[in-house]
Each structure stands twice: as C-alpha cells, then as structure tokens.
Amino acid sequence: MPFPSALFPPTRPARDTDVTALAALWERCALTRPWNDPVTDIAFARKGPNSEVLVIEQDGKICASVMVGHDGHRGWVYYLAVEPDLQRGGLGRHIMDEAQSWLRAKGAWKMHLMIRRSNGAVRTFYEKLGFSESDVVVLSKSLT
Numbered sequence: 001m002p003f004p005s006a007l008f009p010p011t012r013p014a015r016d017t018d019v020t021a022l023a024a025l026w027e028r029c030a031l032t033r034p035w036n037d038p039v040t041d042i043a044f045a046r047k048g049p050n051s052e053v054l055v056i057e058q059d060g061k062i063c064a065s066v067m068v069g070h071d072g073h074r075g076w077v078y079y080l081a082v083e084p085d086l087q088r089g090g091l092g093r094h095i096m097d098e099a100q101s102w103l104r105a106k107g108a109w110k111m112h113l114m115i116r117r118s119n120g121a122v123r124t125f126y127e128k129l130g131f132s133e134s135d136v137v138v139l140s141k142s143l144t
C-alpha cells in the first residue's frame with residue numbers, strides 16, 4: 001500500500017546490512033545488469049565523501065533507494081528505485097528531492113542522470129520533476 005498523505009519515513013545513508021536488500025530491490029525494479037555488480041557498485045559509492053546510497057525503509061524493509069554523488073563538477077543520480085507495490089505514491093519524487101538536497105549540501109549546482117533507451121517510459125516521471133533532455137551524447141569506455 002502506498003504511504004498515506006505523503007508521510008514518508010526518513011531517508012538515511014545505506015548501511016553494510018542493507019546491501020543484500022538493496023540488490024534485491026534493484027533486481028525487482030529491473031535496474032541490474034550482468035556487467036554491473038550491485039555489491040561492487042554500492043561499496044564504491046559508499047567509499048568516499050562525494051557519493052552515497054540513500055535509502056528509505058518501511059517496516060524494516062528497504063523500499064526506495066537512490067545513489068547520489070558528484071564528480072567535482074556535476075551531480076549525478078543512479079539506481080533510483082521504488083518498491084513496485086509502492087510506486088505511483090509519491091515516493092520516487094520524494095527520494096529524488098532528498099537526492100537533490102544531498103547534492104545541494106555538497107555544493108553541486110546541476111543534477112544529471114541517464115535513462116537506458118530500453119526504459120524510455122520513465123522519462124515522463126523525470127520531466128514531471130523538472131528534468132529535460134540535454135543536447136549531449138554520452139560516451140563511455142571500460143577501464144577494466
């Protein structure tokens with residue numbers, strides 16, 4: 001059941017004990033890929049002061065997450081996930097607000113995110129939050 005009256009539990013940084021539940025949430029939200037090991041990604045994000053995994057817990061269960069960080073120039077978010085049963089209840093917007101506050105507190109002035117082409121439906125969600133498409137092409141190269 002969605003949360004009543006947008007009364008959301010507090011957002012907190014992920015802990016060591018959250019890793020298995022987080023990876024399972026990402027799996028349920030179809031965010032995992034064979035080439036991205038969630039455990040490695042979580043550990044890397046939690047390693048330094050410039051990134052974090054934020055979570056919301058309901059009844060002892062992680063029900064929302066966002067990975068947030070900045071690279072010294074831009075703020076980025078990854079692994080935004082809301083438990084499927086709780087989607088469309090405002091939790092996604094709420095945890096994105098929390099990610100925004102985290103970045104602002106770190107001094108970041110712009111927030112970026114990437115949407116997989118296969119997940120185009122989520123674009124409307126981000127547009128409702130004020131995001132718009134940038135006129136850039138993202139390139140990548142594996143370093144491993």
Ligand SMILES: CC(C)(COP(=O)(O)OP(=O)(O)OC[C@H]1O[C@@H](n2cnc3c(N)ncnc32)[C@H](O)[C@@H]1OP(=O)(O)O)[C@@H](O)C(=O)NCCC(=O)NCCS
Nearest residue numbers: 029080081082087088089090091092093115121124125128
């Ligand atoms: C994307 C996601 C986090 C949204 O969370 P949510 O809790 O359902 O979002 P909210 O209820 O806060 O929605 C905020 C607004 O976006 C709209 N919205 C949410 N998902 C939408 C969708 N798939 N298509 C169109 N609109 C959507 C809501 O209707 C709401 O609109 P309103 O402000 O006019 O009422 C959630 O659907 C999810 O976890 N998806 C799977 C993982 C994923 O795709 N993550 C993003 C990777 S880039």
